[in-house]
């Protein structure tokens with residue numbers, strides 16, 4: 001990308017700002033001030049955009065994120081672009097960690113005109129920490145002042161220089177659990193606390209920094225128990241086993257909260273996380289005739305607590321409540337299926353849904369699948385947790401035992417082709433890829449990665465030919481043909497869903513089928 005002048009890029013930014021301003025004006029928001037000091041009005045604009053914004057408006061927001069980052073880098077210069085993050089981000093993270101660990105924003109009262117002096121904050125911190133540590137601790141006012149002054153340079157907390165008091169800004173209020181203003185029904189609340197707790201945990205920070213060390217130590221990053229996570233957490237166990245340990249319950253709970261925040265995506269402007277798309281679309285593959293439907297079998301591999309199967313069953317019942325449901329089998333590790341079965345038994349779901357779902361213990365790495373006559377094998381958010389070698393293992397444990405007409409549907413995060421999305425979107429997805437590699441030896445894949453992986457599977461299994469069809473937006477493109485060419489395994493035609501493929505979808509579906517059928 002290049003521009004002749006700063007103004008040229010500035011004008012592109014201006015054009016996108018106008019789109020957003022026009023949208024906000026048309027929304028009749030009670031308060032729509034864009035101010036670093038007003039949490040409710042600023043967040044209301046963002047929420048409104050997420051809920052009511054058209055594709056054009058949502059894209060304008062992403063484009064602004066992208067172009068303003070470009071402008072900042074251009075202003076910094078080539079060396080500054082490299083040095084700025086290395087120099088400032090560690091200390092920005094450090095200050096965020098201090099604010100979060102000591103709950104400093106929560107000490108300052110919220111509300112118009114409310115504030116605390118540095119010495120009041122220091123005193124409150126001394127009392128709080130003494131109580132937490134169960135010993136007398138005297139907090140240093142100089143420390144508190146310097147941390148808050150640093151935080152205020154990135155809009156967290158504001159200082160009244162005359163009165164020497166500290167009051168809230170909008171970002172400092174994001175540390176609280178905040179009800180979502182003006183627009184039901186998105187959820188209950190936003191809170192960044194769990195996300196900070198996980199992202200700023202020294203062991204997770206170290207996991208990010210030790211990917212190179214892991215490569216040197218283990219030679220390659222293939223096994224989930226030979227990763228940067230193992231080095232940083234000093235454990236021989238893989239991430240999932242480590243998190244399942246009763247001693248790590250608190251960390252595990254913070255991780256679940258963090259994932260919920262990230263998956264809700266509404267604050268990120270770059271990813272559309274409609275998790276139910278797979279469920280919605282699998283229904284289109286289920287036969288409508290009663291006799292065929294009740295014998296139709298869907299196996300959800302790594303199906304956790306059965307949420308995807310429940311969503312599909314509910315979607316089918318919404319369309320026609322008198323029709324029989326297909327058979328659902330959720331396969332997962334023991335602890336998951338026990339929890340899933342208990343949750344299903346005690347749920348308020350309709351009896352017909354409850355009786356359509358069964359749970360089975362199955363380890364897709366260690367166990368060969370027995371012939372189970374399934375019509376569809378689903379994998380939602382499973383494959384990106386595994387290296388290419390282990391995905392081949394998983395497929396090897398299923399494909400030889402599946403019937404010739406069965407489909408494997410893999411729904412996962414998809415990394416876009418270069419230049420297809422703004423860099424800022426690709427950056428977030430590539431960040432997730434690095435996280436998957438460092439924590440689990442996993443991988444976020446592009447369409448081409450999937451093609452290569454299926455070619456590898458077919459080469460290693462000369463008697464089995466898997467066909468491959470890819471749809472980047474989680475809606476099945478029935479006009480795609482299965483690709484069975486071992487040299488270049490790509491979706492044959494581009495997706496024809498009107499414009500949907502251009503959306504910032506986080507997910508895609510890879511459909512696999514034995515080629516001979």
Ligand SMILES: C[S@@+](CC[C@H](N)C(=O)[O-])C[C@H]1O[C@@H](n2cnc3c(N)ncnc32)[C@H](O)[C@@H]1O
Pocket residue numbers: 240301302303304305307308331332333336362363364365366379380381382
């Ligand atoms: C990210 S979760 C996805 C859960 C579910 N598919 C969904 O979309 O909500 C990954 C799932 O894979 C399961 N899993 C991990 N290793 C497994 C293995 N070796 N065999 C079977 N399931 C496994 C985990 O227990 C977990 O339920």
